[in-house]
Amino acid sequence: MKKYLAPLMATIFAVSISGAAFAQTEITLYSFSGGGDGYYPLGGLILDATGTLYGTSFFGGTTNLFCRVGCGTVFQLLHNGAAWDFRTRYSFKGEPTDVGHPFARLTFDSQGDLYGAGVNGGPNFCFADSCGGIFKLSSSPQWKESVIYFFSPNSGDSPGSGLTLYKGNFYGVTSFGPERNGDVGYGTAYELAPAGGGTWKHTIIHAFHFGLDGYEPSSDLIFDQEGHAYGSTPYGGKNQAGDVFELSRNGHGGWASRLILNGPTFSLIFGPDGNLYGPSTSGSGNCTGACGSIVELERTATGWKQVPLYEFKDDTDGSTPGTVVFDKEGNIYGTTFLGGTGSCQFFQYPGCGTVFKLTKVNGHWHKKTLYNFTGGTDGEFPNGTQLAIDASGNLYGATLGGATFDTSGFGTIYEIQP
Numbered sequence: 001m002k003k004y005l006a007p008l009m010a011t012i013f014a015v016s017i018s019g020a021a022f023a024q025t026e027i028t029l030y031s032f033s034g035g036g037d038g039y040y041p042l043g044g045l046i047l048d049a050t051g052t053l054y055g056t057s058f059f060g061g062t063t064n065l066f067c068r069v070g071c072g073t074v075f076q077l078l079h080n081g082a083a084w085d086f087r088t089r090y091s092f093k094g095e096p097t098d099v100g101h102p103f104a105r106l107t108f109d110s111q112g113d114l115y116g117a118g119v120n121g122g123p124n125f126c127f128a129d130s131c132g133g134i135f136k137l138s139s140s141p142q143w144k145e146s147v148i149y150f151f152s153p154n155s156g157d158s159p160g161s162g163l164t165l166y167k168g169n170f171y172g173v174t175s176f177g178p179e180r181n182g183d184v185g186y187g188t189a190y191e192l193a194p195a196g197g198g199t200w201k202h203t204i205i206h207a208f209h210f211g212l213d214g215y216e217p218s219s220d221l222i223f224d225q226e227g228h229a230y231g232s233t234p235y236g237g238k239n240q241a242g243d244v245f246e247l248s249r250n251g252h253g254g255w256a257s258r259l260i261l262n263g264p265t266f267s268l269i270f271g272p273d274g275n276l277y278g279p280s281t282s283g284s285g286n287c288t289g290a291c292g293s294i295v296e297l298e299r300t301a302t303g304w305k306q307v308p309l310y311e312f313k314d315d316t317d318g319s320t321p322g323t324v325v326f327d328k329e330g331n332i333y334g335t336t337f338l339g340g341t342g343s344c345q346f347f348q349y350p351g352c353g354t355v356f357k358l359t360k361v362n363g364h365w366h367k368k369t370l371y372n373f374t375g376g377t378d379g380e381f382p383n384g385t386q387l388a389i390d391a392s393g394n395l396y397g398a399t400l401g402g403a404t405f406d407t408s409g410f411g412t413i414y415e416i417q418p
Contacts, residue, residue: 028377029084030077031402032410034060037088038073039410041398043162044105044385048112053077053084053388053396055413056102056116061091071100071121074114074137074145077413090137090145096123099133099147104162104220105385107170113138115148117159117172122150126157127176127184134159134170134192134200148200149192153179155202156188160218164229169193171205171229173217178207186215189231189247189255205255206247210236213259214243219267221247230260230268230276238262244276244297244304260304261297267323268297269386272330275299279321279334283311287319287339288349294321294332294358294365309365310358315339318354318369322384327393327418332358332365335382335397340372344380344401352380353399355387355416370416373399379412393418 032039038057045055053076060070071092078085094100099118106116114137124131131151138144151157156174163170170192177185186208195201208215214233221229229247237243237259244261268278276297283293291312298305309332312318318336325333335355342352352373358365373380379399388396395416402409 027415028379028412029415030086030413031377032057032060032412034410036061036070036073036091037086038070038075038091040400041411041413042104042383042385042400043102043116044383045388045396045398045413046106046108047388047390047396048108051079051390053413054106054114055398056106057411058101058103060410061088062093064093066094066096066121067092067100071098072102072118074102074106074116089139089143092118092121092135092145094121095130097147098122098145099135099150100130102135103160103218107163107165109165112140115163115165115170117161117163119158119160119175122147124150124152126151126153126179129158131155131157131177132159132174134163134172148198149202151177153177155204156190157185161231162220163192164221164223166223166227166229170200171221171223173219173221173231175216175218178204186210186236187217187233189217189221189229206245206257208233208236211238211240213237213245213257222268222270224270224274232266232268232278234266241281242266244268261306263306267384267386269324269326271296271326276304277309277324277326277332279323280306280308281320283308284313286314287312288315289319289338291315291317291319291339292321292336294324294334310367312336312339315350316341318356319349319351320384321356322382323386324358325386325389325395327389330360333370333387333389333395333416334358335384335387337381337384340369342372342374342380344373344375346381352401353382355382355395355397375401377402377412379409379414387416 038060040058043056061073071094099121133150156177189206214236293311319339320337339351340354344352380401
């Protein structure tokens, strides 16, 4: 069943890291108002070649009969000297003619157009809500949105991942579907290929099977140089803790699936060495919840081996890490949704979240906390998506909360300048 979190407050901020001691200065770039600009920026941020930031909000924007609190927005942050200008570029309308509630990061095509997914909306009804779809947002000659594909009970439900562009086609996952004989389905991996005349052909390349290979996938698919796609499921699988899978073309026009790891690993990326990196729920038991860890999946002659890089130690160190990113020097950056030294409280879980850096020295990874969110104007609860990194090594991200959980503020966007 689809699950929506209660609205959190969000802000956009900048953290300046300077000097050998890494003294931090936090600067708020933008605070969401919770109205037409949107709120709850779940999808993270991407950068274009000019340094302009783009992102989505899950709620807010223009309201209507189907979107009483707003079905979300696409926004833009343009660098204007020492300031940033925030602009709402599109408000989603929801069913029946549009999608709603974008959950994941946007993707550029080679022409500079934006693509993304709305987890619901459209004319088709799946399980407990509308099925969702894939949208395109063009900026030239003026901003215009169109839906290039609506999901249906037969094709999938709730496209929770971002789109991966590989050799001209888009790839992603749905958290549910296809529906069969009253069963809501356990999720799909799909391909969208241009079919001429502005149309797109949708193909399910894999349907998940609960106890065999997990269910409810939402992390982006990523491709290696040989064209194999990798992703993960957070639930189910052989040990009921999710798994990491590989999808490969089988030479007969279809795709074959192979499990490469059983266990709780999410949101993978490829590192400079061709190995996989990402967060895991495994690690220390000293947190109120699961502290989590950052792990490497090392490719070996016989398969893949999981190697822990860093385990978060306790609540003050950070807990519940999100997707990571490498800089040009091979350092790893990421966020934890919870933990740190801030005084926030997310239900029973303490801390406002952190931004961290992992540096490899003499074969060992060392962690430094770059920033502890406070729950003030800097925000709270970074959204866990991959931080955007520009050519100068500056990092950008978003928090889901503002001053105090569920009472004021609607989210932030931040910058970290190493």
